[in-house]
Every structure is written in structure tokens, then in C-alpha cells.
Amino acid sequence: MGLSVFIITLNEKEFIRSCLESVRFADEVIVVDSGSNDGTKSIINEFPNTKLLEQSWLGYSKQKQFALDHCRNEWCLNLDADERIDNEAQDFMRKISNSSTTLDGYYMHRWDKFLGKYPPSLMKKESSLRFFRKRSGSIKKVDVHEIIVLDNPSNYGWMPGRLIHDGYDSPQIYKKKFSHYAQLRAQASTKKFSFLEFLFIIPFETIKQLFLKRKIFWGHRGLYLSYLHVWYAAIKRVKLIKNGVTL
Secondary structure, rough: OOEEEEEEEOOOOOOOHHHHHOOOOEEEEEEEEEOOOOOOHHOOOOOEEEEEEEEOOOOHHHHHHHHHHHHOEEEEEEEEOOEEEHHHHHHHHHHHOOOOOOEEEEEEEEEEEEEOOOOOOOOEEEEEEEEEHHHEEEEEEOOOOEEEEEEEOOOOOOOOOOEEOOOOHHHHHHHHHHHHHHHHHHHHHHOOOOHHHHHHHHHHHHHHHHHHHHHHHHHHHHHHHHHHHHHHHHHHHHHHHHHHHEE
């Protein structure tokens, strides 16, 4: 059976080492780089179980698909360069990739570092399907990023351990990336800007972030993070103005 990990990179010198250290146990690691010039590729080449491929940027989903296509093993793990997995997740993947489980994939909870700390247990964590059988899953493009979808969407489980995300530690990084994502979403969208929706989304997103996602339990970090998500929800709609205005 075996396990393959696939990662895409562009100037990820700050994070790529810890990412690759966390998947040393994998049978192979496929890293697809789109033109790093900061030393990222030199670090990647230090890891013997890692294969570095170079490919000009194709877009998020196509770049990930290119990486997945080069994976040789039955089980695959989709990681970003600024992410890593903890020991509990590593042990679980070792076990599953050599077992006879009938499930096709596993969801993971993500722990996002912000202002130097990880969230408390009471706060709701984001989750996504990252660990899956290659023959039973595929990459689907959704707006900016990509998601893994299973042929049988109900045949999944939840895995223990943490997917640790270090790349959004500062408000400046959040705003820069969120602004970029909002622009990409607007360019791909046929939706028109609605002033009424714009007014509604601000209080709705505030309630969602503070109470439904329980960021209120993270003190000033949770308040700041909630503000950034509200700002993102608003700027996504402002950038639709180019598509026309409706009421």
C-alpha cells in the first residue's frame, strides 16, 4: 500500500523544513515547485525520501493535481508548505496506510497559529479532507483553492492528531493573502455586487466568527481574527463591483 505526501511550493524557506520533517515517515514526498529563489529547493533536496519537481504555476487546483498525479502509493496526504502534522497524526497514518480499512479518506482538524499562539480547545477548528485513497479521491476546484472530494462522499472518517498551520501568524499576512484571494474570486465570479448583501454580511459574519466558530474564547486574538474574517467577507463583495451593481 504505502503513503505518498504531495506539496506545492513557491519561496517557502521559512516553513518547508518543519513541514518535511513531519512527514519523514512517508514512503515518498512529492514537492512541486513553481520557481522558488529563496533557498527552498536546497532545503527540499536535503530530504532523501523527497522528490522535487519543477512546474510553472498552473493555478491552485491544477498545480495540486500535477503533484497528485506523480504520487505512486495508494494513500495520499495533501499538505501545504506552511503546514505540518503532529506525532499522533503520523502514527495514525502509518497504521491506516498498512491496514485493510474500508474507508476512503479521513478529515483532519487544523490548528492555525495566530499572534504566536495556537487556538484553545473550546474554539471551533477548521477541517478538511487531506488523507485519502488516490483511486477514490480527486481534486475539485472551488473558487481560489482546491478540495479533495471522494467518489463516495459518505465513506470517510475522522483522524486524531493535529494539522498545524503556521503560515498565518500575523494580521499583515492574513490581509495580504485574503486580499489576493478576494481578487481571484471576483475575477472568476459572474455574481454582481449587492449593497444589501454587503450590509447584511458584516453583522452575520461577526456573529458567525465570534459565536458559531467560538473565537470569543480566544480573547483579543479571537476578536482580532474575527475582525479579519469579517473584513475578508466584506472585501470579497466589494471586489465584485467590476461585475456591475444590483440591489
